[in-house]
Amino acid sequence: MRIVLSSFCILLSLSVLPITAQAQGWGGAPSTTAAPAAPKVSAEAKEAAVKSLKDLEAAQRTVSDIWTTMPLSARRVIFVKESPDTYGVYSERASNVFKAGEKLITYVEPVGYAWKANGDSFDFGLIADFVLKTKDGKVLGGQEKLLTVNKTSHYKNQELMIVLTLTVTGLDPGQYAVDYKLKDYNSDKSAVISQAFTIAD
Numbered sequence: 195m196r197i198v199l200s201s202f203c204i205l206l207s208l209s210v211l212p213i214t215a216q217a218q219g220w221g222g223a224p225s226t227t228a229a230p231a232a233p234k235v236s237a238e239a240k241e242a243a244v245k246s247l248k249d250l251e252a253a254q255r256t257v258s259d260i261w262t263t264m265p266l267s268a269r270r271v272i273f274v275k276e277s278p279d280t281y282g283v284y285s286e287r288a289s290n291v292f293k294a295g296e297k298l299i300t301y302v303e304p305v306g307y308a309w310k311a312n313g314d315s316f317d318f319g320l321i322a323d324f325v326l327k328t329k330d331g332k333v334l335g336g337q338e339k340l341l342t343v344n345k346t347s348h349y350k351n352q353e354l355m356i357v358l359t360l361t362v363t364g365l366d367p368g369q370y371a372v373d374y375k376l377k378d379y380n381s382d383k384s385a386v387i388s389q390a391f392t393i394a395d
Contacts, residue, residue: 258350261306266376266383269303273389274357281355290391298360298372300389308381309350318351319344319379322358329369329390344379367395 273287277299284301292298309316320343325336341356358374369392377384 257352261350261352262308264306266304266306266378266385268376268385268387269305271300271302271387271389273391274299274301277357277359278355281353290389291394292391293394294365294367295361295363298362298389298391300358300360300372300374302356302358302374302376302387304354304356304376305352306383306385307354307378308383310380312346315346315348316350317344317346317380318354320354320356321377321379322356323375323377324358324360325373325375326360326362327371327373329371334365334370340374342379362393365393367393 272284273290275285275287278284278301281303287299304320307318307320309318311317320341321339322341323336323338324340326334328334341358343354343356345351345354360372369390371388371390373386373388375384375386
């Protein structure tokens, strides 16, 4: 039996960049038409926007408080057709039946990991081990630290995905399971996520 391993993680982040543009007329020369004036925002609208932002921040603090007290877990653990490159953007596999030598690609959204203050930033991360077993629990192989994630952010990021890929050759047709043990990088939290799969005849 031969096992080929690969893994990666992605942290979703957004940025807004300044945009500069020059309008041109049909002839290619810069347009002399004045840009429309920005709409006026009433004091009431500004006040409502500020209140909405404060409400949003309060709600996010509540979520963070719940997050820190919950056990390490995973919101989603699914086989996918291919490795996604963006959090939440994946194509779920229709079944857990694989051909011999086919890649087992697992998409995971971990939750409950700890944030560790680091100056004005926060450290967070995970370590993933795995064990491959038969249906009756016989261990066929495994590896510690298949994946190590150690990130630093100015925010308590909650949108983190990890993608774990196994290519197993030499398995007889039948039912198997792979157990991934997730260990929090900044606390003693841990969790085991298991996926059953079948190698087709």
